[in-house]
Amino acid sequence: MKLIILHSSDTHGFLMPTDYQDKNDYNAPISLSRVSSVVKSEKKKYGSDNVLVTDSGDCLQGSPLASFTHELPEQEGLKKFTEAYNEVGYDARALGNHDFNYGLDYLSYYVDNNSAPFVNDNVLDAQTDVPFFGKEYEIVEKAGLKIGIMGITTQYITHWESEEHIRGLKFVSGYDVLSKLAKKIRPQVDILVALYHGGFESDPESGEATEPHTGENEGYKILTEIPEIDVFLTGHQHRRLNLVAHDTAIVQPGYRGESVAKVTLDVTRDQDGKAHINEMKTELIDTKDYDPDPAIEKIVYDLDKKTQAWLDRPIAKLSEPAPIEDAMKGRIEGAPFINLIQQMQLWFTGADVSATAVMSDTAKGFSKDVTMREVLLNYPYANQLCLVKLTGKELREIIEYSASFLEKTSDGKIKFVDRLLKPKRMLYHFDVFYPVHYEADLSKPAGRRLTKLTLDGEPIDDNRIYHLAVNNYRALGGGFYPAYSMDKIEKTFDQDYVQMFSEYLTSEDVKVDTQKNYKFY
DSSP, X not given: OEEEEEEEOOXXXXXXXXXXXXXXXXXXXXXXXXXXXXXXXXXXXXOGGGEEEEEOSOOSSSSHHHHHHHHSXXXXXXXXXXXXXXXXXXXXXXXXXXXXXXXXXXXXXXXXXXXXXBBOSSEEETTTOSBSSSBSEEEEEETTXXXXXXXXXXXXXXGTSOGGGSTTEEEOOHHHHHHHHHHHHXXXXXXXXXXEEOOOSBOTTTOOBOSOOSSSOOHHHXXXXXXXXXXXXXXXXXXEEEEEETTEEEEEEOSTTXXXXXXXXXXXXXXXXOEEEEEEEEEEEEGGGSOOXXXXXXXXXXXXXXXXXXXXXXXXXXXXXXXXXXXXXXXXXXXXXXXXXXXXXXXXXXXXXXXXXXXXXXXXXXXXXXXXXXXXXXXXXXXXXXXXXXXXXXXXXXXXXXXXXXXXXTTSOEEEOXXXXXXXXXXXXXXXXXXXXXXXXXXXOTTSOEEXXXXXXEEOOTTSEEEEXXXXXXXXXXXXXXXXXXXXXXXXXEEEHHHHHHXXXXXXXXXXXXXXXXXXX
């Protein structure tokens, strides 16, 4: 018997083959429509009864189309959005952390209107400790085999998501629940599959730690300590993974529908009827080699066209542009667009200091005529702004930590350290700060690099209280920064960044600060 498993994850609402940079370009090597074509092609090749199709979340947020969909009544926008995912023909799905970004009502509508069951074992009702969404597990019959499917998401959602979006929920360790559930389901099935919106805290083969073991990613622990699992279908880290390790097939299909992960199992039964896996193969099928599925394009056509019109809607006029000519260079050297974000955050909060990251590697900043397209392409995340109370010592520790992400090469150039680039690009973890003036000597040990840190011409006082404006992702612990914690958040602002840009840029004649206030050497 041959069982084919096809897996997608982290499509982030990119339903059409466009990144929305150019309104006329629909040739991008991504999209749910290309994923769907891969799935339909593989089903035609092997027969639908031999193909299991899964997804591990992060579908509702991330693309301009997803943002526009959220602006509409659910029956008008989310209904069509959900129909597109239904067209792929999934057999089981799991939730991702970004699926909570628009709140529980929105997510519940999406879950309830999906034709595939959501399998959820670690997002619980806080009062009853039972799964809040979906089913504890699903057993599907394919290729003459009984396949058990478990589903978990990263427990770290509470560190990123606003309280109102997850009120009444309890997030527990995926490892803890699967270690028990796997033993319960294993005797009932021939093949046991785990869907996980999470990744690996250590290298799947060597076991070498690749990030701090905070519980955000528990993949290695699950892989090595739950031997009942045959197939491990992952996401969240946007990595391209396909390998067999620890007698388990492991895959992760990247980002925005760039690939579909494929697991092929060759299975036989012995005289007692027990299934045995003779061979496991894994691969990634690049979707760029497949034309978009016309069925999905038909479903999404009107929604996409309205999205393009919405993106060209003017937000405000600036007296001068606020560019960031190159995102990588801008992070290290500064840019007017970065300063503009900081100015906006200070305007809303009245804070002493502001912190931000460059959120997109393709960020170009704002022209004089700012459109919704520019806002979303430069700041694609549904974050909220927080006001955080810190001592000067804690502020210094935070800035030192950010400086630890840089190093000098032998020829004197400044670059980001590998842990911010591999196994996943996480440059959104590198924050810069304003209007403090600071300098860091990268030849010094991490944690002792700052040679200058002043505010309004005065050195930062370790014992004084300062107020910092920063997004909720960072304020709640995203990026493993020191000093941040929930109890230090004084206020969370209701607006998301799109709304804040709209309000700030139309509130007054904004003058963009073009001066550089930090230096790494």
